[in-house]
């Protein structure tokens with residue numbers, strides 16, 4: 316699939332329903348097309364409160380990424396954001412009637428299927444990117460992330476768990492929609508069996524089951540099958556794609572992560588945006604037939620509101 320040159324939204328609205336992983340409450344989500352390139356925005360329909368999907372609005376990072384606006388939570392948004400960014404649908408109004416998005420099967424695949432059913436539509440103008448100009452790093456307790464210049468979006472992720480059945484997993488790929496669909500979208504969220512009691516005691520994972528998560532015991536997963544041998548690191552990459560949406564635009568850069576998670580993903584996004592010399596706006600253009608190139612624009616522009 317070619318990379319989009321124009322900003323993209325959906326052809327028509329589509330609704331997805333399910334229960335949240337942590338709160339186990341029902342939630343209905345409607346993905347609504349927009350007619351201008353406004354970025355990704357959430358609206359809580361009962362209150363009318365809206366929030367852009369941006370790092371400065373993140374309010375909670377305990378095992379999921381949650382936006383908070385005027386006391387309203389938009390929880391566990393990363394799998395939907397991942398599906399949208401993976402398919403280059405970067406302009407949409409996401410309406411929700413609850414405070415935690417449905418977990419569905421624990422991967423981004425059901426969201427991808429909804430997006431494909433609705434169809435992708437082009438908006439006028441050129442697609443805009445945040446192009447990384449020089450490396451930015453964040454580090455915390457042996458976890459590390461770095462973003463550096465690259466012509467496209469390339470991800471390199473490594474995890475290392477003491478639990479033998481997960482162990483060390485490492486993967487690297489340059490992202491495009493076809494690779495996203497094939498390599499990342501089906502990878503399900505996961506946890507260790509030994510952590511379930513503690514999570515439940517904290518009020519988390521109340522809706523978790525083998526239907527929506529891979530649960531690793533010491534000698535292997537409790538689920539009958541894995542979708543990939545290294546499904547865990549692929550899910551971390553899926554989460555990363557979703558959290559990178561919080562930049563407010565697609566990124567052109569190489570993003571490396573070691574033993575990271577939502578908190579460090581968001582810390583990297585904030586560190587990048589906080590340094591105006593580390594990035595610039597770039598626009599998709601066509602200088603050679605069939606291959607998009609990305610030309611840097613002079614000067615830093617504010618993040619779109």
Ligand SMILES: [Zn+2]
Nearest residue numbers: 393504550554
């Ligand atoms: Zn996840």
